[in-house]
Amino acid sequence: MGRYEALVFDLDGTLIDSAPDIAASVNQVLERRGWPVQSVAFVEKFIGFGPRRLLLDLFVELGLPSDDATVDEAVREYLANYARSPAERTLFYPHVREDLEFLHRTGIRMGICTNKPQDLSLKVLDILGIAPLFEVVVGADAAPACKPDPAHLLAVSGRMGLDGLSWAYVGDTKVDQATAQAARVPFYAVSWGGGGEVAVAPEWRLDRLRDLGANSEPVRVGQGG
Template sequence: MEGRRVKAIIFDLDGTLIDSAPDIHAAVNRTLAETGDGELPLDTIRGFIGNGVPVLIERVIAARGLDPARQAAMVDTFMRHYEADPATLTTLFPGVKDAVEQFRDEGWAMGVCTNKPEAVSRAILDRLGIGSFFGTVVGGDTLDVKKPDPAVALAVKERLGATVAVYVGDSEIDAECAWKAGMRFALFTEGYHRADDVDDIPQDARFSDFDVAVAIVARLADELR
């Protein structure tokens, strides 16, 4: 219908909806173990997440002082381990399930914008019982570009048929993507951001508890009227 306002919420995945660092950490260390390259701690790997698998492995290589020429082979090995079972240790952040149910009940369209491969992202969402809430998932291999390129977030908005979209994420990458896409950005502070101070991340609002996410996102959307 012409003039109908369709509001959407675009979620980042890792560090926003899901705490996936333990499974990513396990796959990284299995990759390193295959060639006797040691291990890295969970907190280190958590700080490497967000820019997609190639960048993750690039940071692993730098941290272990390995030959950069090994990146492509290590990406393949990592994906073999990770895709074998990507949600053994991964969990939803507290309050996520209730929040997406409320968004659905209030008529929001929802999509996921992530640098994780699309198929793996969908498999994890389904495994955790929330896949059906999302009208689309645009992953790091869906388009020819990754976040923070705004084309990723804009593709989610277009696929949802939205006229208004609010982006929810946990990192500097998400903030940049939202800004470039012309979207309001709500920062989930308990995720995988790299900044020591969340005030350093551009944002229109922030929250640490999904119990208040619906009200915050609704306010940001109303400001776009």
């Protein structure tokens, strides 16, 4: 058995580069209202807190109407756009798929904790062909509270029955880091996507996911980041 008995992963920015599909869905919302479309890089800055926060923060940044009614309508439209084409432009980060398959083969149990809505998360994982690798997937709308609230991550661990087991959370944002710290769970930041902007000690930065399957002693819960 490797370093951990189980691993929980963030999805967007950690396992997959979904920013192009998210940006395309956002731009359909903007274009329909006659507002200027934005680059993938610009939209990507607002990913991490879920769809409503994504659109609200983006509208505020652009000086667009951001009242509740406008944002609520935009969220509904965005989700419908995204559901129609959830993975047309989405790609795995290098080595991620093979590393997930390696970890699965070695017997490490895996789950996902994501601020993407539940149905969209399951649909994307199915399209990409990795759904069978994960025991539990909990999107933002399927949890008692969403990240950075630790209840989201603990909902995943509870459904997986990880109490007393050695496990860690892997992500790419400060939101993920704060979630793990609040849940008192070891946290690793990936080196790709936005992960390089998360301040962690070198031993908590991952260049390959498969490194968590290396034979070594597990780190005590409460460390990391």
